[in-house]
Amino acid sequence: MFATDQPTTHMKGEGDAPGADALHSLFYTASRHYKEFCAMNAAVRLGLFDALEEPLTLTGLCTACNLKLPATEHLVELLCELGLLCRKEGHYRNTPLSALYLVSSSPLFQGAVMRDIQNGFALWERLDRVLRKGPLDVMEEAFFENGMVDSLAAEILCGELQKTVDAVAAIPAFQQARSLLDLGGGHGLYAIALSRLNPELRATVFDFPDIARKAEEVMAAHGADRVRFVSGNLFTDDLGSDHDVIFLSYNPGGKNPALLKRIHDALKPGGLFVTKHVYYRKGEGSKDRLLDLEWSLSAFKGVGKEDNIYRFTGDLSWEAYRDLLERHFTIREILEADAFSGHPLAKFGDRLDSRMIVAVKKRQGIV
Numbered sequence: 001m002f003a004t005d006q007p008t009t010h011m012k013g014e015g016d017a018p019g020a021d022a023l024h025s026l027f028y029t030a031s032r033h034y035k036e037f038c039a040m041n042a043a044v045r046l047g048l049f050d051a052l053e054e055p056l057t058l059t060g061l062c063t064a065c066n067l068k069l070p071a072t073e074h075l076v077e078l079l080c081e082l083g084l085l086c087r088k089e090g091h092y093r094n095t096p097l098s099a100l101y102l103v104s105s106s107p108l109f110q111g112a113v114m115r116d117i118q119n120g121f122a123l124w125e126r127l128d129r130v131l132r133k134g135p136l137d138v139m140e141e142a143f144f145e146n147g148m149v150d151s152l153a154a155e156i157l158c159g160e161l162q163k164t165v166d167a168v169a170a171i172p173a174f175q176q177a178r179s180l181l182d183l184g185g186g187h188g189l190y191a192i193a194l195s196r197l198n199p200e201l202r203a204t205v206f207d208f209p210d211i212a213r214k215a216e217e218v219m220a221a222h223g224a225d226r227v228r229f230v231s232g233n234l235f236t237d238d239l240g241s242d243h244d245v246i247f248l249s250y251n252p253g254g255k256n257p258a259l260l261k262r263i264h265d266a267l268k269p270g271g272l273f274v275t276k277h278v279y280y281r282k283g284e285g286s287k288d289r290l291l292d293l294e295w296s297l298s299a300f301k302g303v304g305k306e307d308n309i310y311r312f313t314g315d316l317s318w319e320a321y322r323d324l325l326e327r328h329f330t331i332r333e334i335l336e337a338d339a340f341s342g343h344p345l346a347k348f349g350d351r352l353d354s355r356m357i358v359a360v361k362k363r364q365g366i367v
């Protein structure tokens with residue numbers, strides 16, 4: 001049956017037919033990374049890193065986490081290869097990396113980021129349906145509420161939050177500010193951190209009502225008694241007036257002229273507007289095909305999505321947004337992603353080439 005002289009149509013090297021190595025290499029890399037993610041995720045969900053804050057033997061670990069052999073041995077050895085565990089004299093324990101980010105009691109625990117990535121896979125598994133029938137409809141509020149805000153909160157604590165608020169706190173006018181509005185502030189961490197950097201500042205986190213519970217939980221955990229939550233839709237509801245600072249980070253309205261007018265109206269003359277988003281230059285196409293494809297998996301029932309990642313209906317190009325901004329604000333500073341952003345990460349943590357703009361409101365209104 002397997003005689004070498006048996007004719008085959010697609011043997012490697014025969015005629016112009018390509019060998020399968022290049023294809024198998026794609027399968028291999030993609031599936032291996034996926035399996036590694038599953039292994040890390042299971043370890044977090046089963047509390048393995050929590051147990052390995054103290055060194056344990058394999059049997060000790062199995063008892064502590066109620067796990068079975070031989071799979072557990074393979075898992076812990078794999079986690080050693082990935083740099084998340086180390087083994088010494090028959091005992092396993094966390095490395096500094098897993099101790100800081102994968103132990104659930106750590107303030108920098110990244111479990112929510114992993115859950116959000118996992119939720120993203122559930123959408124990807126429906127790609128063929130999307131290709132035939134179009135994007136899956138999600139309520140905008142539910143989309144953000146469904147783990148994404150928790151994930152963003154965990155992710156930005158690893159660097160983006162600190163770099164961003166340090167850049168804002170370095171602006172002299174910020175130290176004089178008494179009121180700040182964090183529009184689409186979600187978890188509220190920016191408002192909380194900025195209020196710590198200016199003891200006279202009172203901050204309002206404005207977001208959909210579904211986000212209130214999460215934001216209030218974060219505020220309570222940080223004892224942020226000068227920060228409050230106000231619920232509403234930032235495109236239609238009252239944003240208040242005479243704010244000293246308006247902060248807008250990664251929001252569907254980040255390139256929208258109508259929202260810019262509302263922000264201008266809600267700021268006092270001379271007030272600071274700090275905005276951090278991914279912009280597209282005029283005529284620019286895809287920044288990342290994989291992320292564009294992910295973007296196309298779901299459609300908001302609310303603001304419309306356009307074809308590329310973080311592009312929304314009604315968005316202005318980078319040039320047009322900056323021109324409009326310059327008519328009504330004085331731009332003080334434009335920071336590139338390296339100055340404030342964290343590591344690129346799947347699903348909404350992607351920095352791409354985002355920018356942070358610091359602008360001051362001029363005296364005349366937008367007409």
Ligand SMILES: C[S@@+](CC[C@H](N)C(=O)[O-])C[C@H]1O[C@@H](n2cnc3c(N)ncnc32)[C@H](O)[C@@H]1O
Nearest residue numbers: 144152184185186207208232233234235249250
């Ligand atoms: C990607 S998250 C960004 C959260 C936070 N600003 C940050 O940078 O980490 C977008 C936030 O905007 C909120 N949001 C989106 N559209 C909104 C709207 N129309 N009105 C109020 N909040 C909105 C979402 O609920 C979510 O909390």
